[in-house]
Amino acid sequence: MKLRSISVLTVGLMLAGTTFAQHVYTLDECIEAALQNNVRMKNAENDLKVAAHERKNAFTNYFPTLSASGGGFMSDKPVLDLELAPGMGLSMLKNGIVGGVSAAMPVFTGGQIVNGNKLAKENVEKYRLLRHQSEYEVELTVENYFWQAVVAQEKLRTIAALEKQLAQLTNDVTASVEAGVTTRNDLLQVQLRSNETLSARLSAENACRLARRLLAQYIGAGTDSIGIDFVLADSLPRNPGFLYTDPEEALYRTDEYNLMNTDLRAKRIEHRISVGKNLPTVAVGGGYGYNNLLDKDCTSWIGFVTVSVPLSGWWGGAHDIKKHKLEIQSAENTLADGSDLLKLRMESTWDDLTDAYRNVEIAQVSISQSAENLRLNTDYYAAGTCSMSDLLEAQTLYRQSRDRYVEAYAKYQIKKREYLQATGR
Template sequence: MKKFFVFLGTLLSLGSGAAQAQSAYSLAQSKQLALQNNVRVRNSTLEIEAAQAQQRQARTKYYPNVSALGAGLYSPKDLVSLNTPALSLPVQGGTGAETVNLPSVKYSGINGVATASVTALQPLYAGGQIKTGNQLAALQTTVTQDQLVVAQQEVTLTTEQKYYQLVALDEKLRTLEANDKLLTGIYKQVNDSYKAGLVVRNDVLKVQQQRNQLALARVQLRNGRELALRDFCQYLGVAYDSTLTLTEVNLTVQNPQELYQDASEAVKSRPEYQLLQRSTEAEKLQSRQAQGQFLPQVSVGAGAYATKIGDQDVTSSGMFLGTVSVPISGRWEAKHVRAQREVREKIAQNNAQNNIELLTLQVQQRWLDLQEAYKRVQVTEAAMAQTQENLKVNQDTYRSGLSTLNDLLDAQAQLQTAADSHAEARTEYHVRRTAYRLVTDQTN
C-alpha cells in the first residue's frame, strides 16, 4: 500500500510539472516564427513562384510554334453521283457505217473527306518582342524577390515592436511589485505608529489608498499584457498561451554612433531603392515591347499534310514556307505610341527620384529617432537614480520626523513613474535600433 501511494505521488508530481510547463520564446525564435507564418511573407514567396513560372513561359517563345490541324467531312448521301446515257459514236476513218456503242454509266460514292496537317513556324525576327518579353519576365522575378525582402523586414520590425511591448509591460509589473512591497512596509510602519498614538488614522488611510491605486494599476497592467500577448501570439501564428514567457531579453543600451551611415549611400542598399530602379527599367522595356509591334516580323517554317477522299489516300511529302510581315499604315500609330511611352518613362523617373528622396529622408529620420531614444535612456536612468535617492532621504527623514507622510508617498510615486519611463525608454531604444539597422541594411 505504501508503494502505491509513493507511485501515485510520483504521477501527481509529474502531472503537476506538465501542467506548469510553459512556452518560452527568445526574440530570434519569435522573428523566425513570424517569418514562417506571416501571410504577407507566404504570399510574397508564392508570387516568386508565379513569376518564375511566367519567366519559363516567356522562354518558350524562342522555340518553334508547332500546330496540327485535322478536318473531316461526312455526308449520309454520296457527295459525287454520275449517270451518263448510252452513246453510239462513229469510228473515225471508217466508212461511216461503223459505230462504237458505249453503255450508260451510273456511279455514286465518296461520302467522306479527311485531311490532316502539321506546321512548324520558327520566328526569326519579331521586332525584338520575344527578347524584351523575356527580359520583362526576368525583371518581374527580381521584383518579387525584392518585395519578399521588404515584407520580411517589415515583419521583423513589427515582431520586435510587439516583443518589446511585452518586455516593457513585464518590467512595469516587476516595478509595481517592488513598489507594492515598499508600500506594505510603509503601511506597517504607519499603522504601528497609529497604534502607538503617534499619528492620526488619516495617515493610515493615505497609505492604504496608495496601495489600492497600485492594486488597480496591477489589474490594468495584467489586462494590457494579456491583450498584448494575444496579439503577439496571433502575429507569430501560434496558439495563445497565458504562461508564455520571453527569454534572453537583452536591454543593454550602447552608444549607437557605431551604426551611423551616410543616408544617401545607405539608401542604395535598400530593397525599396532597387524596386524603384526596376520600375523605371520596366517602363523602358514596355516601351521597347510596344515599338516592336510596328517593326517587320520574319518567320520560316515547314509543314506536311495528308488527305483522304473516300477510300483513296492522297498524301503530300511536305512544304517549306516563309513569312515577312511589314506594317505600313502602323507607322503613324507607332509615332503616337512612342510619344506616349516617352511620357510614361518620364513619369516613372520622376516618381522614382521623389521616392528615393523620401527613402533618404526616412533613413535620416530613423537615425534621429535612435539618437533621441538613446538620450531618453540616459535621462530616465539619471531620473531613476535621483528618485531612488530621494525616496531613501524621505524614508530617513520620515523616521526622524523631519518630513511628512505625503512627502514619502510622493517620493514613492516618483520612483515608480521614473522606473516605468526607464523601462519604456530601454525597450524603445532597441526597437529604434532595429529600425535603423533595417533601413541601412545592417541586419547581419
Template sequence: MKKVIIAIFALGFSLSGYAQTHLTLEQSKSLALQNNSKVKNSELEVGAAQEIKKEAYTNYFPKVSATAMGMQAIDPLLEMKMQGGNLPVYDGNPANLGNATQFAYMPDVNIGLFNQMALGYINVLQPVYAGGKIKTGNKMTDLNIEVKQKLQKLSENEVLLKTEQQYWQVIAIQEKQKTLDNYIKFLDTLYNQTNTAYKNGVIIKNDVLKVTIKQSELKVNKTQLENGKKLSLMQLCQTIGMEYDPEIILDDNLNDLSVPQTYFVSNSAVLPNRVEYQLLEKAVTGAKLETQLKKGDYLPTFGVGLSGYYLDQFESNQKGAFNGMVYASLSVPISDWWGGKHKLNELKYKEKIAQNTLNDNKGLLNLQMEKAWTDLTEADKKVHLIEETLAQTIENLKVNQDSYNNGLIQLSDLLEARALKAETEDKLIEAKSQYKTAITNYLLVTGR
C-alpha cells in the same frame, strides 16, 4: 506520507518549469520569417514569377499544332454530272474510227465527292525574327522575378520590424510588472508600519487608509498590466506563427543599450542598398522594356515552317492521300505605324516619368534615413535624461523616507515621493523600449 507529498510537489514544479517556453529576440525573428503568412505569400509570388519566366522561354521553340477532323455530309459537298449518249464502237481499224457504224449507249453518270472523309493536319512553325519581342519578353520576366524578390525582402523587413516592436512591448510590460511588484512590497511594508503605529496611538487612522487606498490602486494597475501582457503576447505569437501559451518567457532585457554612433552610416553610401531605391531603378528599366516590346509590334516578323496533311474519303476504290510543304512567312506591318509612332512617344514620356520619380524619391529616402537617425539620437538622449531624473527621484524618496521616519513630514509626502519614483521608472522602461525599436528602424531604412 510527507515524503511522498513533497516529491509530488517537487515533480509538479519541475514539470511546470519544463513546460515553459523561452524565446529570444533572434528566435522570434526567425520564427516570423518561417511562419508569417505575409512572408509566405511573398515567397509564393516569387515562385509564380519564376514559372512565368519558364513559360516565356518556350517562345524560342517551334510552335507545333495538330488537327484531326472526321465528317459525314447529308449530301456530297461536290457533285459532278456526266451526260451519257451513244459512243462509237472501235473495231481496231483506225481507218474506220471516224465512220463508225456501231455504237454503245452510256447512261448519264452523277458523281458525288466528299460525302465522308477524315483529315489529319500538322504544322510546325519556327519563329526566326519577331521584332525582338521574344527576347524583350524574356528580359521582362527576369525583371519581374527581381521585383518580386525585392518585394519579398520588403515584406520580410516589415514583419521583422513588427516582430521587434511587439517583442519589446512585451519586455516593457514585464519590466513594469517588476517595478510594480517592488512598489507593492514597499506599500506592504509601509502598511505594517502605519498599522502598528495606529494601534499604538502614534498616528491617526487616516494615514492607514491612505496606504490602503494606494494598495487598491496598485492592485488595479497589476490587473491591467497582466491583461496588457496577455494581449501583447498573443499579438506577438500571431505575428511569429506560434501558438499562444501564457507560460512563454522572453529572455531579453532593456539594459543592454549601445550608443547610437555604433550604428551610424553615411546615407549616400547605403542608399543603393535600400530595397525601395532598387525597386525604383527596376521601374525605370521596366518602362524602357515596355517601349522595346511595343516597338516590336511595328517591326517585320519572319518564320519558317513545315506542314503536312493526310486526307481519306473512305472510298473502297480510293486510297488516302498525304501531302506536305515547307514554307517561309514574312509579315510587315505598314498601317500600324500611323498610330504606332504616337504610342511609342507615349511610352517615351512614361520612361521620363519613371526617371523623375526615381530622382524625387532619392531625396525622400535620404530624408527618411535622416529622420530615423534623428529619432535614434533623440531616443538615446531621452533615456539619459530620464535616468538622471530617476536618480533624483531615488534621492528624493530617500530624503522623504528619512524625514518621515523622524516625524518631519506627513505620510502623504512619502507616498507622493514613492509614486514619483514608480512613474519615472515606467517612463524609463518606455524610453528604453522606444530606443530598441528606433535602432531596428534605423538599420532597416539604411538597408541593413
C-alpha cells in the same frame, strides 16, 4: 488588509501557473515565427512564385509552335458527281479523312520575345523586393508588439517591488500606530496607496495579457497569451554611433530605390516591345499532311516561310511608342525625387534614433536620482523628519522614473530597427 493580501497572492499564483503553461519567446524567435506564419509573408511568397512562373512561361516563346489538325466526313451522296458522257459518270468524295502536323519557328519578331523575357525577369525582381519589404514590415510590427509586452511586463515588476515596500511599510506603520508613536492618518495614507497600486497592477496585467495575445496572433502562435523572454537591465545600451552609415552609400541597398530602378528598367523594356510590335516578323516552318479522299492514302511534306508586315499598325503604334517614352521620363523623375526623399528619411530616422538614445540616458539618471530620493525619504520618515506624504510621493516618483525608462528603452529599440531598415540593413 489581510483580505487584500490574499487577493494579491491569488492573482500572483494564477499568473505563475499561466506562465508555466506558456511557451516563452525571445524577440528573434518571434520574428522567425512571424516570417514563417504571418499571412502577409505567405501572400508575398505566392506573388513571387506567380512571377517566376510568368518568367518560365515567357521563355517558352523561344520554342517552335506545334499544331496538329485532323478531320473526316461522310456523305450520303458523293460531293462530286460528274457525268462525263451518256452512260458514263464519275463520283468522288463521298467520305474521306484529312490530317496534318505543322511546326513554326520565329526567326525575327522585332525583339518582342527577347524583351518579353527581360520584362518577365524584371517582374520577378520586383516581387522579390516586395517580399523583402514585407519582411521588413513584419519584423517592425513584431518589434512593436514585443516591446509593448516588455513595457507592460516591466511595469508589473516595478509594481511588485513597490507592493513589497508598501507591505513592509504597512506593518511598520501599524506597529507605530499601536504603540502610539504615529497617527492613524499615516496608516490610512499607506492603505490608500496600496489600493491604488493594486488597481494599477490589474490595469498592467490586462495590458500585458493583451500585448502578448496580439503578439501571439501575429506570429501565428494562436490567440493565447505567450511568455516573453526578456528582463530589462539597468545598464545603458550601446551608443548607436557605430550604426551610422552615409545616406549616399546606403541608398543603393534600399528596397525602395531598387524598386524604382526596376520600374524604370521595365518601362524601357516596354518601350522596346512597343517598337518591336510595329516591325516585320519572320518565321520558318514545315509540316506533314495526310488525306484519304479518293480511297487512296496520300501523304506530303511541306516547308514554308512567313513574313508579316504591320502596315496599318503604325497608325496607332506611333502613339503607343510616344506614350512609353513619356512613361520612361516619369519613371526617371520618380527615381530622382524618390532618391532624395529616401536620403532625407535616413537622416530623419537617424535623428529619431539619437534622440531616443538620449532619452534613455536621461531616464536612467532619473532612476538613480529617484531611487536615492526614496532611500533618503525612507530614512527621514524612520527618523521622524519627513511626513508620510513625502515618502509616498517619493515612491510615486520612483515608479514613474522606472516606467519612463522602460518606455524610452523600448522606443530606442524600435527606432534602431527603423534606422537599420531605412538604410537597407
